[in-house]
Amino acid sequence: MDWKILIATFTSIFLAELGDKTQIAAIIMTSKTNKPLTVFTGSMIAFAVITILGVTFGVALTKFVPINYIKFLSAIAFIAIGILILTGKY
16 A cells, blocks of 8 residues: 555545535534434445546546646636636626
């Protein structure tokens, strides 16, 4: 196992997910149901399924599109979203 990739992935996803709508949904579900273990289990299963889909798509995508193109298109997309956010159009 490549620990550097594992730590980078964990850190990226942890920071990206911190305080997002998924976390707010888990807080609301827990407060409504008072079943924290059930909400935690459901949340983890959902996140695992979404992650499996993302990883599978990533593997398939890199078989057809060179990684340099993916990096370039990702950078353009993030810049475009940033500009839209800064101009108040997103």
